[in-house]
Amino acid sequence: SYELTQPPSVSVSPGQTASITCSGDKLGDKYACWYQQKPGQSPVLVIYQNSKRPSGIPERFSGSNSGNTATLTVSGTQAMDEADYYCQVWDSSTDWVFGGGTKLTVL
Amino acid sequence: EVQLLESGGGQVQPGGSQRLSCAASGFTFSSYAMSWVRQAPGKGLEWVSAISASGGDTYYADSVKGRFTVSRDNSKNTLYLQMNSLRVEDTAVYYCTKEGPQPPDYFDYWGQGTLVTVSS
Numbered sequence: 001s002y003e004l005t006q007p008p009s010v011s012v013s014p015g016q017t018a019s020i021t022c023s024g025d026k027l028g029d030k031y032a033c034w035y036q037q038k039p040g041q042s043p044v045l046v047i048y049q050n051s052k053r054p055s056g057i058p059e060r061f062s063g064s065n066s067g068n069t070a071t072l073t074v075s076g077t078q079a080m081d082e083a084d085y086y087c088q089v090w091d092s093s094t095d096w097v098f099g100g101g102t103k104l105t106v107l
Numbered sequence: 108e109v110q111l112l113e114s115g116g117g118q119v120q121p122g123g124s125q126r127l128s129c130a131a132s133g134f135t136f137s138s139y140a141m142s143w144v145r146q147a148p149g150k151g152l153e154w155v156s157a158i159s160a161s162g163g164d165t166y167y168a169d170s171v172k173g174r175f176t177v178s179r180d181n182s183k184n185t186l187y188l189q190m191n192s193l194r195v196e197d198t199a200v201y202y203c204t205k206e207g208p209q210p211p212d213y214f215d216y217w218g219q220g221t222l223v224t225v226s227s
Contacts, residue, residue: 001169031213033213035152035214037152042202042217042218042219042220043152043202043214043217044217045213045214045215045216048207048213048215049213054215086151086152088152088213088214090211090212095154095157095166095168095211096142096144096154096157096211097154098151098152098153098154099151100151101151101152
C-alpha cells in the first residue's frame with residue numbers, strides 16, 4: 001500500500017518562511033495536494049495539482065513536487081496560518097491516501 | 108456557493124448500523140464524483156469511500172470494505188453512507204467531500220462533518 005510521511009510539527013517565526021514536506025515513493029510522478037485544517041474546522045484545500053492555488057487562497061501559499069518529496073511553502077507566515085496541514089495523493093493501489101499531518105506553529 | 112451538509116451522526120452500539128446523508132447544493136451534483144473522509148478524535152484524515160458522478164462505480168478503503176456502502180441520489184442531490192457492523196474504531200467525524208473536475212482528483216469542498224460515536 002502507498003504511504004505518505006510528514007513531520008509531526010514545524011515551527012516558524014512570524015514573517016518567515018515555513019516549509020512542510022511530504023514523502024512517498026516516486027511521489028513526483030503523482031499529483032499532490034494540500035489541505036489546511038484549523039481547530040474545530042473542516043479541512044480547506046490550499047494547493048492542488050502540486051502547485052496550483054484555489055481561488056481565495058493567499059499567494060503566500062505555494063507548492064512543489066519532485067522526486068520523492070512534495071513541499072508546501074508558506075512565505076511571510078502569519079499567525080492565522082497556524083494549523084494542521086495534510087498532503088494527499090491518489091494511488092492506484094490504495095486510492096486516496098493522506099499524510100499523517102503536520103502541525104504548523106507560528107511562534 | 109457550494110454547500111455540503113451532512114446529517115445522521117450520533118451514538119451507536121458496536122455491531123450496530125448508521126446511515127449518513129450529505130445534501131449538496133450550489134453545483135451540478137450529478138457531474139461530480141464524491142467521497143467520504145473521516146477523522147478520529149485527535150487523529151489525522153482517512154479516506155473512507157468514493158462514488159463516481161453517475162453512481163456506477165464505488166470505491167472503499169480496506170478498513171471499511173464489506174461493511175460500508177456508498178450511494179447517491181442525483182435527483183435529490185444527496186450522497187449517502189450506510190455503515191453496518193460498526194466498530195469502536197469507526198468513531199470519527201465523517202466529512203462529505205466534492206471531487207475536482209477530473210477524477211480521481213483532489214477534494215475541493217468539504218462539509219462541516221457529522222460525528223459518529225460507536226460505544227456501548
